[in-house]
Amino acid sequence: MMYKNQLAVAIKHxxxxxxxTADLVHLPFGSEFSVLVKNLxxxxxxxxLHIDGTDVLDGTEIIVNANSEVEMKRFIRNGNMDxxxxxxxxxRTAAIEDGPRxxxxxxxxxxxxxxxxxxxxxxxxxxxxHKDVWWNDYYRRTYTTDYYGxxxxxxxxxxxxxxxxxxxxxxxxxxxxxxxxxxxxxxVRSMVNSVGGATATSFNAIPQNASVPVSDVAKSEAxxxxxxxxxxxxxxxxxxxNAETQSHVIILRMAGRSGEVEVAAPVTVKSKQKCxxxxxxxxxxxxFCSDCGTALELL
Numbered sequence: 001m002m003y004k005n006q007l008a009v010a011i012k013h014x015x016x017x018x019x020x021t022a023d024l025v026h027l028p029f030g031s032e033f034s035v036l037v038k039n040l041x042x043x044x045x046x047x048x049l050h051i052d053g054t055d056v057l058d059g060t061e062i063i064v065n066a067n068s069e070v071e072m073k074r075f076i077r078n079g080n081m082d083x084x085x086x087x088x089x090x091x092r093t094a095a096i097e098d099g100p101r102x103x104x105x106x107x108x109x110x111x112x113x114x115x116x117x118x119x120x121x122x123x124x125x126x127x128x129x130h131k132d133v134w135w136n137d138y139y140r141r142t143y144t145t146d147y148y149g150x151x152x153x154x155x156x157x158x159x160x161x162x163x164x165x166x167x168x169x170x171x172x173x174x175x176x177x178x179x180x181x182x183x184x185x186x187x188v189r190s191m192v193n194s195v196g197g198a199t200a201t202s203f204n205a206i207p208q209n210a211s212v213p214v215s216d217v218a219k220s221e222a223x224x225x226x227x228x229x230x231x232x233x234x235x236x237x238x239x240x241x242n243a244e245t246q247s248h249v250i251i252l253r254m255a256g257r258s259g260e261v262e263v264a265a266p267v268t269v270k271s272k273q274k275c276x277x278x279x280x281x282x283x284x285x286x287x288f289c290s291d292c293g294t295a296l297e298l299l
Contacts, residue, residue, distance in 0.1 A: 001017060001020070001036075001038075002020065002023065002250050002251075002252055004248055004249075004250050005114075005116075005248045006039070006040045006041040007037065007038070007039060007040065007041070007045060007047075007112075007114055007248070007250065008036075008037070008038040008040065009035065009036065009037055009038075009110075009112050009250045009252065010035075010036045010038075011025045011027070011033050011034075011035060011036075011110065011252060011254065012033060012034045012035075012036050012071065013027055013031055013032070013033050013034075017036065018033075020252065023251060023252055023253055024252075024253045024254075024255055025252055025253065025254050025255070026254075026255055026256070026257075027089060027254065027256065028256060029089065029090055029091040029223055029256040030088070030089070030090060031088070031089050032086045032087060032088050032089075032228045032229065033087050033088075033089055033254075034071050034072060034073040034086075034087065035049060035071070035072045035087070035110060035112070036069060036070075036071045036072075037062070037064055037069060037070050037071075037072070037112060037114075038064075038068075038069035039064040039065065039066060039067065039068055039069065040067065041066060041067075041116060042066050042067065043066055043116050043117045043119065044063055044064065044065055044066055044116070044117040044241065045063070045064050045114050045115065045116045045117065046061045046062065046063045046064075046114065046115050046117075046241060046243055047061065047062055047064070047112050047113060047114035047115075048061050048062075048112070048113045048114075049062070049072055049110075049111070049112055050106075050109075050110075050111040050113075051087065051109070051110050051111070051225045052104055052106060052107050052108065052109065052224050052225050053104050053105070053106040053107075053109070056075050056076070056087070056225075057072075057075075057076045058075075058076045058077050058078070058079070060076050060235075063238075063241060072087075073086060073087070073231050073233050074086050074087070074231040074233050075087070075227060076235075081234060081235040081236065081237075082232065082234050083230060083231065083232045083233070083234075084230075084231060084233070085227030085228055085229070085230065085231065086227070086228035086229050086230075086231045087225050087228060088225065088226050088227065088228030088229075089223050089224070089225055089254055089256065090223060090224060090225075090226055091222070091223055091256055092107060092222040092223055092224050096224070101224075104224075107222055107223070107224050108221075108222060108223055108224070108253050108254045108255060109251060109252070109253055109254075110251070110252040110253070110254065111249065111250075111251050112249065112250045112251075113247050113248070113249045114247065114248055114249075114250075115243040115244050115245075115246070115247050115248075116243070116244050117241060117242060117243060117244070118242045118243065118244055221255035221256060221257040222255070222256075223254060223255065223256040225254075275289035275291065275292065275294050275296065276294060277289065277292050277294040278291050278292045278294070280292070282296060
């Protein structure tokens with residue numbers, strides 16, 4: 001499970017979380033998977049989901065409630081909020097590479113971009129107690145008459161050339177004003193997961209960062225995500241989500257082979273790891289072989 005800024009993202013297969021090696025997840029070709037997003041913050045968060053460089057939510061953004069999670073199991077297409085196709089990971093064969101789809105630079109990449117909800121401003125009330133002293137203050141004021149006619153309140157007598165109007169010497173002071181900016185608050189259309197209590201919201205203009213190349217994933221490992229079986233995962237519409245302008249990104253990569261060896265079974269977080277040197281089966285949490293000391297996480 002990848003973690004950043006109080007948000008965790010994981011790939012799941014058959015209800016089990018898959019293990020990552022750095023940011024790489026191995027699962028067999030032909031497997032259907034889901035993307036788990038867990039919000040560990042006390043504020044709501046919204047996210048977009050791109051797989052192979054494609055917005056698989058069709059412009060919709062998913063909102064996860066505070067201290068909650070959402071498991072995205074399917075594509076959202078044509079505004080269908082009741083059902084859709086599951087995410088299915090298949091091998092990128094030569095026929096696919098030479099066909100109309102071709103090769104994309106971000107094949108095998110799962111990209112989650114997210115924004116937290118703005119914090120509610122804290123409103124404080126301050127009570128000031130004023131004493132009515134205007135009468136005494138009136139008689140303490142000095143009035144002087146200048147030879148140009150005066151009187152000039154708060155000034156001593158003298159030539160007008162000694163008076164600099166508009167600054168502190170004339171009792172005026174300098175002032176500047178700034179118009180406060182207003183933020184237009186439009187209605188926000190969002191979707192909520194009827195099972196997990198998560199919501200999704202539609203925005204028109206969402207900046208997308210550049211795709212991440214997958215040159216470090218060998219061609220033999222390459223796979224792509226296509227529509228799979230029918231999944232009934234329902235969403236509904238809600239309103240009102242003021243997001244922060246700063247976004248964050250979590251990226252996972254998927255591969256169907258480890259080197260030249262095709263992955264036969266998904267590697268979950270509870271899977272026991274087999275040493276590539278001596279063949280010893282180690283505990284799921286072990287990082288090095290207990291017999292020969294070889295690293296079990298090969299980067």
